Amino acid sequence: MGKATGFLEYKRIDPLKRPLDERIKDYNEVKLHLDPEVIKTQGARCMDCGVPFCHGGILLNGGASGCPVRNLIPDWNELVYNGQWREAYKRLARTTPFPEFTSRVCPAPCEGACTEGHIMEPVTINSIEYEIIERAFAEGWVTPKKAKPTGKKVAIVGSGPSGLSAAYYLNAVGHQVTVYERDDRAGGLMMYGIPNMKLEKRFIERRLDVLKASGVEFILNAEVGKYLKAQELVDSYDAVLLCTGATKPRGLDVEGKDLKGIYYAVDFLKATTKSLLNSNLKDESFISAKGKKVIVIGGGDTGTDCVATAIRHGCESVIQFEILPEPPQKRVEESNPWPEWPKQLKVDYGQEEAIYLYGKDPRNYCISTTKIIGDAKGEVKEVHTVDISWVKDAAGRLVPQIVPGSERTWEADLILLAMGFLGPEDNIANELKLERDARSNIKAEYEVFETNVDKVFAAGDTRRGQSLVVWGFQEGKLAAREVDKYLMGKSGIM
DSSP: OOOTTHHHHOOOOOOOBOOHHHHTTSOSOOBOOOOHHHHHHHHHTOOOOSSOGGGOOEEETTEEESOTTOOOHHHHHHHHHTTOHHHHHHHHHTTOSOHHHHHHHOOOHHHHTOGGGGTSOOOOHHHHHHHHHHHHHHHTOOOOOOOOOOSOEEEEEOOSHHHHHHHHHHHHTTOEEEEEOSSSSSOTIIIIISOTTTSOHHHHHHHHHHHHHHTOEEEOSOOBTTTBOHHHHHHHSSEEEEOOOOOOBOOOOSBTTTSBTEEEHHHHHHHHHHHHHHHTTTTOOSOOOTTOEEEEEOOSHHHHHHHHHHHHHTOSEEEEEESSOOOOSSOOTTTSOTTSOOOOOOOOHHHHHHHHHHSSOOEEESEEEEEEEEOTTSBEEEEEEEEEEEEEOTTSOEEEEEOTTOOEEEEOSEEEEOOOBOOOOSHHHHHHTOOBOTTSOBOOOTTTOBOSSTTEEEOTHHHHOSOOHHHHHHHHHHHHHHHHHHHHSSOOOO
């Protein structure tokens, strides 16, 4: 413990954000650095409790509790407090491959399980991690990892969180790793699914440069299962790891669903990021929200990203529909006890910006879309909704029930569907005759990761379904260990 009374002496200080009036005019990151002395005192707040639940990495009541990659959080909190930044980085790098990504986009289940958070505000674990890794890059501590070659070749399909993580670890033990990516840039979900405001792409490119210098090869614009047969990889490599993600977006099955002006959130966000990177939006090859009344259907992180992106386009207005009830202001211990992930209301960066511009929170809760009406040109004109209440059925499950007389009509020019994903696409699974689970994910047991086809493994969202970036990193690491065992009889991956 850095300072035995630190948690009593210092209050939690959250990461700073750029001013609202400034940040809505560009696509640069919202998050700012804290003063190193502030970070040291934040590290001093860690109690070094006897059982650090922040390490957990388990699922409780459907949500993550503690850090899925099992970061040794109290260790590096103490090292930061004592000014031992390089040692803090070494401790952090022992458990996680890419802290620069988790510290930007992870919702921090570690903080939700922090023992201190049971009685007061949790430790600012996420922002301490951010400062450690950024200092490590600035000081030149992040260097390529190379090992004696094993002579074994591994193909990884997909360069998202699990794919990059697996590549990092398999390369570090000497295997020749080739990553196949169907897009024109590597990074998967992190490159095109998360906007610059949360994760500037220069930080992804920075890490990709390190991986390439370590010996990892990236083959872009290579869609396995379509233009490149999956069987060719199986025949050419000693092992194949599928990390293609869960990329089938959930649609809206209502009247008017095929009208012009309705898009999946992932297509909206990807097009904006690609145009931004290619031409600073000058090519106009994106789905513009400028001057439009935007409705985002879905209240999660992707919905928030759509709100923030539409604002930067210059939309006339933006609102969100969420079918679930509004979360409480604070954790309800009876139904959501610590150390479960705290289900409480948060105002994220996109909502902050909408409140600043339009004077109110864009989110509307317990609302369900019944139909969409178009104009004479077949373009979206309005959305019809009803309010719902959640009641228990005979089996005790909560089910939605329409509130009589709650019909409403909303003007709309652009509708963005941010309702999650259904599972991986079918091409590779069909070609290789891979077994699927009940949710259409590729069947591979957790901590084994091997499919029913010899030499073929699966990890990340393609195996577990839509999940957090940090779960992708952990699955990539554990799958890399199993691939290493398959190739060598034992694994050097810890």
